[in-house]
Amino acid sequence: MENKNYENNLNELIRMSMELEDEPSPELNVRLKAELYQREAAIQKKRTHSVSLWFVPMILNLISFSLFAVFALLMISNPYIAKLAAGICLYMGLAGILITWLGVRRANLKKDVMVHIQKRGMLS
Numbered sequence: 001m002e003n004k005n006y007e008n009n010l011n012e013l014i015r016m017s018m019e020l021e022d023e024p025s026p027e028l029n030v031r032l033k034a035e036l037y038q039r040e041a042a043i044q045k046k047r048t049h050s051v052s053l054w055f056v057p058m059i060l061n062l063i064s065f066s067l068f069a070v071f072a073l074l075m076i077s078n079p080y081i082a083k084l085a086a087g088i089c090l091y092m093g094l095a096g097i098l099i100t101w102l103g104v105r106r107a108n109l110k111k112d113v114m115v116h117i118q119k120r121g122m123l124s
Contacts, residue, residue, distance in 0.1 A: 048116045054100070054109045061096030065089045 072085035103109040 048118050051115050051117065052110045053113045053115055054104055056113075058097055058100035061100075062093045065093035065096070069093075 066089070069086035069089035072089060073082050076082035076085060100109075
């Protein structure tokens with residue numbers, strides 16, 4: 001008998017709770033969502049390690065044009081033309097450094113060119 005009374009009371013409480021139409025205020029809802037997003041971002045930030053690759057194109061450009069300059073000095077028999085070709089190649093390498101520097105200063109290149117590495121042992 002007690003069990004039936006308990007079930008009736010429980011069913012009545014469930015029905016009453018389903019009929020309530022209390023909604024949180026929009027301001028509270030927005031604050032809770034913002035806090036949830038901040039916590040989620042903090043957890044995601046802890047899970048990954050970010051490495052900026054803004055310097056890679058500059059280094060590859062400098063290495064390749066330096067090799068072209070050495071190749072020009074070794075393979076071209078006329079010393080004036082060899083030095084001219086080597087100078088042009090070194091100039092192009094330095095121009096690549098300048099372009100990369102401008103990209104870092106003007107286009108926020110450090111944040112745009114990143115690799116995110118997920119740490120081991122973290123479950124997603």
